[in-house]
Amino acid sequence: MNTLAYGLLGLVAKMPSSGYDLMLQLQPFWQAKHSQIYPLLAKLEQEDYLEFTRVLQTDRPDKKVYSITDKGRAALREWLARPTGEPVFRDELSLKAYCLWLTDRATARKLFEEREELNQEHLSMYENFLAELEQACEGRPENPSSPYFGEYILLTRAVNSIREELNWCRWVIGMLDKQS
Amino acid sequence: MNTLAYGLLGLVAKMPSSGYDLMLQLQPFWQAKHSQIYPLLAKLEQEDYLEFTRVLQTDRPDKKVYSITDKGRAALREWLARPTGEPVFRDELSLKAYCLWLTDRATARKLFEEREELNQEHLSMYENFLAELEQACEGRPENPSSPYFGEYILLTRAVNSIREELNWCRWVIGMLDKQS
């Protein structure tokens, strides 16, 4: 049972979903490809943390909809109380920033402009998610008992940190522009 | 040649260092264990991106001090101009936040208090790094031509984002405390 496995249990615990669906839902918080998810789901099902029913669809491919078992829910509760691993952040841009002095202004500038753009896209995406959430739960996501609370605080953090990185990019570009 | 390899080249390009030293320098921006670094350095040396001299020490174990070759510097410059991979952030706390509704207030609270503490530690550490850097380069790290510029902008980003996550933790704890 690794972290990704608990992540999947956590999503399924809230709402039964297909592997494909879980992959999409998970993206913002834990990047994993379908090739990692499908085998894991099969394993979790074999070990009775999850169960699935095959849902037949006419217009699209059939799907397996997984739901959580009592054993799965118990495992989740136990996991929540166990020590949390430290976060891992790996950003190629940091490593490039370290050797900016080796290159010219134009190349350097481009690096941060691309990241600025990426952040701009992410920002509007997450702002939309947050707005949708606030609609969905009739304005009380700040209540820690609400099932939306977790998503609410996560989206808030995401929006804040993206906004900040965006400002950081602009600050760096500003310095790169000054011919000093 | 993967991202870590370029990261090592980038550090060595600025200052010749031992594998052990590189591991420590790299920690803030790219977490990698010595068991990953040593074999990579050996490979980079075999392929003439790096070269090393064995430095004998009396009080401590001898070390291999790596420095960059012309081929290594050329590879770095080329890498800087190539498209940058998207950052990867994996935080177990996000996944736990998602299923907070499954557990009690006390467990939830502890989760964020622990992260708050971690951020507090990181914050003072990075603030010190930044202060040291500002001393080291006699107050002009904002000059993009300075070899300190890269480190300066990275440390600034680190301090900002840690400070923000710290505030986020406190905000969440505040909500958890309100008996709503």
Add this chain to the structure above:
DNA sequence: CTGGTCATGTAATGAGTTACATGATTGA
């Protein structure tokens, strides 16, 4: 008719962690 989404899977490879291995010095 081409490319995107939905849908699930396996195989091969690469990246990263943990454990094994050694050994001197220094500070609590």
Add this chain to the structure above:
DNA sequence: TCAATCATGTAACTCATTACATGACCAG
């Protein structure tokens, strides 16, 4: 005397990405 730091390496394992494989539907 116990743990930490410095210093380098290998072996086994797990985790993650890329590539291989299939196939229907829909929009431009």
